[in-house]
Amino acid sequence: MKHILKLHVNGEDFEIFTEMNKTLLEVLREDLGFTGTKRGCDLGACGACTVLIDGKPYLSCLTLAIAVQGKKIVTIEGLAREGKLHPLQKAFIEKGAIQCGFCTPGMILTAKAFLDEHPYPSEEETKRAISGNICRCTGYVKIVEAILSVNENQ
Amino acid sequence: MRLPKFEYLEPRSLKKASEALTADPKGTFLLAGGTDLLVNMKHGVIQPKRLINLKAIPHLNYITEGKDGLRIGALTTLHDLASSTLVQDKYPVLGQCALEVAAYTHQVMGTLGGNLCQENRCRYYNQSVFWRSARAPCYKVGGEICHVVRKSKECHSTYRGDMAPVLIAMDAKVKLVGWMGNRTIPLKRLYTQIGKKPLSLRKGEILKEIFIPSPSGQTLYLKWRLRGTLEFPMVSLALHLEKNGEGNIDRAKVILSGLGTGPLEAFEIEKMLKGVSLDDGVIEKISNQMVKEISPMRTSIASPNYQRKMAGILLRQGLEKFKS
Amino acid sequence: MDKLNVVGKREVMLDAWEKATGQARFTDDLSFPGMLFGKILRSPYAHAKILQVDLTQALNVPGVKDAITGRDIPKKMYGIVPMAKDEYALAIEKVRYIGDEVAAVVATSVEAAEEAILKIRVDYEELPAVFDPFEAMRPGAPILHSNVPNNVSASIRKEFGNVARAFSESDVVYEDTFETQPVNHSPLEPQAALAIVDLSGKVTLWSSTQIPFFLRRNLATTLDIPESKVRVIKPKVGGGFGQKIDLYAKDFCAAFFAMRTGKPVKFVYEREEVFTSTRQRHPMHIQLKTGMKKDGTLLAQQFKVVADGGAYNSTAPLMITLACYFIMLPYRLENLLFEGYHVYTNKPVGGAMRGHGIPQVRFAVETQLDMIAEKMGIDPLELRLKNAFLAGEPHPGKLLVQSCGFSDTLVKAAEGIEWKEKRGKLPFGRGVGLAGASFPSGVSNMSHISSGAIVKIERDGAVTLLTGAADIGQGAETVISQIVAEELGVTLEDIRITAADTEITPLDPGTFGSGVTLRAGNAAKMAALAAKEKLFEAVAEKMEVHSKDLEAKNRRIYMKDQPEKGMSLIEAIKIYQYSDRPMPIIGRGSYLPPAKEPTTLLKEDGNFSPAYSFMTQAAEVEVDTQTGKIKVLKMVASHDCGRAINPMLVEGQLEGSVVGGMGQALYEDVITDKGEVVNPSFLDYGIPTAMEVPSIVSIEVETNDPEGPFGAKESGEGTQLAPAPAIVNAIYDAIGVRFKTLPVTPEKVLEALWKK
Ligand SMILES: Cc1cc2nc3c(=O)[nH]c(=O)nc-3n(C[C@H](O)[C@H](O)[C@H](O)COP(=O)(O)OP(=O)(O)OC[C@H]3O[C@@H](n4cnc5c(N)ncnc54)[C@H](O)[C@@H]3O)c2cc1C
Ligand code: SF4
Numbered sequence A: 001m002k003h004i005l006k007l008h009v010n011g012e013d014f015e016i017f018t019e020m021n022k023t024l025l026e027v028l029r030e031d032l033g034f035t036g037t038k039r040g041c042d043l044g045a046c047g048a049c050t051v052l053i054d055g056k057p058y059l060s061c062l063t064l065a066i067a068v069q070g071k072k073i074v075t076i077e078g079l080a081r082e083g084k085l086h087p088l089q090k091a092f093i094e095k096g097a098i099q100c101g102f103c104t105p106g107m108i109l110t111a112k113a114f115l116d117e118h119p120y121p122s123e124e125e126t127k128r129a130i131s132g133n134i135c136r137c138t139g140y141v142k143i144v145e146a147i148l149s150v151n152e153n154q
Numbered sequence B: 001m002r003l004p005k006f007e008y009l010e011p012r013s014l015k016k017a018s019e020a021l022t023a024d025p026k027g028t029f030l031l032a033g034g035t036d037l038l039v040n041m042k043h044g045v046i047q048p049k050r051l052i053n054l055k056a057i058p059h060l061n062y063i064t065e066g067k068d069g070l071r072i073g074a075l076t077t078l079h080d081l082a083s084s085t086l087v088q089d090k091y092p093v094l095g096q097c098a099l100e101v102a103a104y105t106h107q108v109m110g111t112l113g114g115n116l117c118q119e120n121r122c123r124y125y126n127q128s129v130f131w132r133s134a135r136a137p138c139y140k141v142g143g144e145i146c147h148v149v150r151k152s153k154e155c156h157s158t159y160r161g162d163m164a165p166v167l168i169a170m171d172a173k174v175k176l177v178g179w180m181g182n183r184t185i186p187l188k189r190l191y192t193q194i195g196k197k198p199l200s201l202r203k204g205e206i207l208k209e210i211f212i213p214s215p216s217g218q219t220l221y222l223k224w225r226l227r228g229t230l231e232f233p234m235v236s237l238a239l240h241l242e243k244n245g246e247g248n249i250d251r252a253k254v255i256l257s258g259l260g261t262g263p264l265e266a267f268e269i270e271k272m273l274k275g276v277s278l279d280d281g282v283i284e285k286i287s288n289q290m291v292k293e294i295s296p297m298r299t300s301i302a303s304p305n306y307q308r309k310m311a312g313i314l315l316r317q318g319l320e321k322f323k324s
Numbered sequence C: 001m002d003k004l005n006v007v008g009k010r011e012v013m014l015d016a017w018e019k020a021t022g023q024a025r026f027t028d029d030l031s032f033p034g035m036l037f038g039k040i041l042r043s044p045y046a047h048a049k050i051l052q053v054d055l056t057q058a059l060n061v062p063g064v065k066d067a068i069t070g071r072d073i074p075k076k077m078y079g080i081v082p083m084a085k086d087e088y089a090l091a092i093e094k095v096r097y098i099g100d101e102v103a104a105v106v107a108t109s110v111e112a113a114e115e116a117i118l119k120i121r122v123d124y125e126e127l128p129a130v131f132d133p134f135e136a137m138r139p140g141a142p143i144l145h146s147n148v149p150n151n152v153s154a155s156i157r158k159e160f161g162n163v164a165r166a167f168s169e170s171d172v173v174y175e176d177t178f179e180t181q182p183v184n185h186s187p188l189e190p191q192a193a194l195a196i197v198d199l200s201g202k203v204t205l206w207s208s209t210q211i212p213f214f215l216r217r218n219l220a221t222t223l224d225i226p227e228s229k230v231r232v233i234k235p236k237v238g239g240g241f242g243q244k245i246d247l248y249a250k251d252f253c254a255a256f257f258a259m260r261t262g263k264p265v266k267f268v269y270e271r272e273e274v275f276t277s278t279r280q281r282h283p284m285h286i287q288l289k290t291g292m293k294k295d296g297t298l299l300a301q302q303f304k305v306v307a308d309g310g311a312y313n314s315t316a317p318l319m320i321t322l323a324c325y326f327i328m329l330p331y332r333l334e335n336l337l338f339e340g341y342h343v344y345t346n347k348p349v350g351g352a353m354r355g356h357g358i359p360q361v362r363f364a365v366e367t368q369l370d371m372i373a374e375k376m377g378i379d380p381l382e383l384r385l386k387n388a389f390l391a392g393e394p395h396p397g398k399l400l401v402q403s404c405g406f407s408d409t410l411v412k413a414a415e416g417i418e419w420k421e422k423r424g425k426l427p428f429g430r431g432v433g434l435a436g437a438s439f440p441s442g443v444s445n446m447s448h449i450s451s452g453a454i455v456k457i458e459r460d461g462a463v464t465l466l467t468g469a470a471d472i473g474q475g476a477e478t479v480i481s482q483i484v485a486e487e488l489g490v491t492l493e494d495i496r497i498t499a500a501d502t503e504i505t506p507l508d509p510g511t512f513g514s515g516v517t518l519r520a521g522n523a524a525k526m527a528a529l530a531a532k533e534k535l536f537e538a539v540a541e542k543m544e545v546h547s548k549d550l551e552a553k554n555r556r557i558y559m560k561d562q563p564e565k566g567m568s569l570i571e572a573i574k575i576y577q578y579s580d581r582p583m584p585i586i587g588r589g590s591y592l593p594p595a596k597e598p599t600t601l602l603k604e605d606g607n608f609s610p611a612y613s614f615m616t617q618a619a620e621v622e623v624d625t626q627t628g629k630i631k632v633l634k635m636v637a638s639h640d641c642g643r644a645i646n647p648m649l650v651e652g653q654l655e656g657s658v659v660g661g662m663g664q665a666l667y668e669d670v671i672t673d674k675g676e677v678v679n680p681s682f683l684d685y686g687i688p689t690a691m692e693v694p695s696i697v698s699i700e701v702e703t704n705d706p707e708g709p710f711g712a713k714e715s716g717e718g719t720q721l722a723p724a725p726a727i728v729n730a731i732y733d734a735i736g737v738r739f740k741t742l743p744v745t746p747e748k749v750l751e752a753l754w755k756k
């Protein structure tokens, strides 16, 4: 069944007419064109589809779009502000934490939520926080380095 | 993998939700965090006609302490549970246990109620429609066969939740709300130990609250899996001991996950622990007993033999921690 | 070598910002108006005849536009190795494994396509299936392909030197059996393809591929249309590791349906399909006999290798050949008898994966070397150093090794792991181990393997680079751009690169065999040089000097010995322009790896690769003796990559590869039950997560290869050859138990400890 879906994504309101059984991942990618959110497994086990909902990390492949109306959704496209990269994005780029880049959006958003909660984490806590985000390319070393570097100089 | 079609409801109260649930108990499912339910729906093992989103109901997300114990709303997320200073201070094992569930995002999404009510698991069940098409449908999906135990007349799917063992060990009770009224039962009795229908919820019933009596004694939770994250327990064990003034054990609770059709209580072990004082000999003897007390089925990629061994090892580790 | 400005710098990957902001477009991120979505129906039987396929009900599902079965497609076989073609894009007469392609549909939505494939009725006649390669080789076993009656679809028997004599001259002879498991590459991006067809009938395919030009050829073959009617474009690719070398049903189906319907068509695999129906690392059964002199000189080795290939060939002949030739590196081994078999079974298909046939045999050799060292009372490091191959030595298989830093990598890795201080000296439960390996930097001895590049210097001093090289996340575009920037004396920001589009960019064989940096890098370097020489000519004329005395650096062209005499690049371009020389300023490069007698090694010996990289992995582990759990504490990866064009990217390659190797050692295993993959998910298949990752130290050993661009060789792929044996050797040092099968799970450790 179709219905009118109202979502607030990256600071903008969207209203679309779509099927009720769609996941947030499907709506973001297929209806709204936010293809930065990736689909790695579609079953909640890789973290590639992670987005922020009211500041917290959600697996969009296991989230019903209809159930998050009225909430503040942020995808990777919405993280940079006025053309300025988020410090995490900058750190990932500069530290070489990105290879193929498929895990990157989910990884950065998970890290963002985590750092917002724990600004000065230990290496162990950081590893735990991103442990639901699979990366097959980097071996995580530079990712952890990048996350830890963000608040280091403050 | 697309979700099957369903009707979606957002009732504003538990009463309304329960009514809707009662109207079509077979075709209606409750949605909390969705981290268990949506996977099962994508796999086509659960095909709801209607989904009721409990998250739209106010006042089900709380952690409060009364003089007799802790009350947790069923919609409280595992992340909130682990982050609560109240829990960290007075019921630390609950927070530690919540951090053992899946990974960060799942803890943010997953609720305590959903964790307790999650479906049983089996390597022939948690698979896609295509995957399952290579075999005859099994009992759990309405068929006439079990692929794990060929001669069996019933389903041996396994309960793999992390939170239930600890809560049962702490004598938690759950408040269930139905259209006919409320009832409170020991959490232990929420589980039927029947693979095909693991929960004892009656028609229209919804889990509203988890109550944990003020702690006496010590509880710990040990979880075993291949990697340090994401995975369900191959075996896990909650151990609760209450000692008397002389250091002898007055009361013991040993609850396991990942080994049976529901959270498993190791009665023999509990009996053996009663009255003893923990020393190396006792620990050795009692943990060796574990192997005899459980008989897991091959419902996951772990071998039953290994699971048995590991259960004994976890018990030994737990008892050793409590030795002093 | 002169001081370098761009090469050797830790430059940020060119497209990192796109990837960090969600702008990077992978195949599944592309869409076109009116696009149709496809799904493939796969076989639920391990082995069966297809009697009949009825598409009627599927076609009746609202939104479904078309459906096909194997009988609707051109009867054209494909395969990555031409002599081993054995696959149709969709199964025609029978299915050979659970997951084999039977039919496909396209619809206006994914939902409709998913619904439709469930409505396809297929009548099968089940056939007996075989799941074990040894059973498959027995007379009377079910036969998968009628032209291969013993199911051995590729084999090799090669003797180098005189093995019988060498064994008789050996003081000690050891014999052991090893087994490795199937491993899935698991790139995070599932395979995807999107095709459109224009009015002239030309197909354009965007595909998650590592080898656009090979894909074009295979696709044209299977579609039965001329190669010029196919254009393959590689968008961003989310990792490959060898799995995206083959053509898959999704490529064919996207193109074929686009041709039939005239609409854009997209196919994207589910994660489950990646596990069941793409490729995996071949599980191998390895019998290894080694003869040695008392002093530790390696005299002879004899192998019997049985690789479980699954239902089709993919790279079978090449895989088994590589396994053979690379036993004779990184150690001096003059006498080798190698018998290898690639056997069909009704299981998922083996293919090229990081190391391609070599990690398995390396595991056997490196583990056994440690066993021998112990029995002979020699330090495993010394034993390896004693037998280490040296640059310029003759190779029995005629590989031409011009640079070799193997001994150096051994010594550095040992230092990094504190070998002297730790080996045999740590408390019970902790230990260190190491293992070595060697890998080619691209394949020289194949036809049409040349790589091309075009470099254009624009009027404003910007540089346009066209290369066919396929960047799949490893940073090839960045590295090649660095090479061009260095050669032209400009900065990396001046380079604009267009890559991997078969219609626009010059030919390139693609990303496999670790040849990109060397091959495409050399081609680009040549192109840059050609463009530069044109400029120099004009400048030399104006300055009245010899062009060979000129140099380009820092966006200037000047006299080598009088740097102040010269001009800016922009001025030089102006001079070129006003000297009435042909515009634009274009340089062309084409690199064909030197091989005197082109051979694939499949038939005769020869120099397989233009250069060879060498590496040592060292590991420190901690074994929980109560539970059997192994924790890798530290890995040291020392790698002779010739020269690191970009040390940051090399480190990234090493780290990722090490962690993958650790997965093979400890966690990963594609488990099948009667041919069906039991764990086709990230939940049940144990890819290492951040929690498993140890501290990793990468050490680059630079040997400056004469053939490599700025001396560069392979990095990253070879790194996955040795982590598993290094870890297994460390486990032995920790608990005194020797594991000869992978992965070493806590269950196995516990069992071994209880037996002890
Ligand atoms: C990759 C992955 C790994 C996981 N690993 C673990 C793990 O290690 N340990 C573990 O325990 N779980 C694990 N899970 C499962 C799941 O994430 C958790 O159990 C989670 O806590 C479930 O909560 P939820 O709110 O998301 O449940 P939902 O999916 O919303 O619901 C689960 C079930 O409970 C029912 N339900 C929910 N709330 C109520 C209620 N109030 N009253 C009655 N019925 C209700 C639903 O109808 C549904 O059948 C994993 C899941 C994934 C995808
Ligand atoms: S235990 Fe048997 S019946 Fe139950 S889900 Fe598994 S296969 Fe089906």
Ligand code: FES
Residues within 6 Å of the ligand: A038, A039, A040, A041, A042, A043, A044, A045, A046, A047, A048, A049, A050, A059, A060, A061, A062
């Ligand atoms: S795509 Fe959502 S977790 Fe993998």
Ligand code: FES
Residues within 6 Å of the ligand: A097, A098, A099, A100, A101, A102, A103, A104, A134, A135, A136, A137, A138, C188, C238, C239, C473
């Ligand atoms: S960079 Fe490729 S998966 Fe992480």
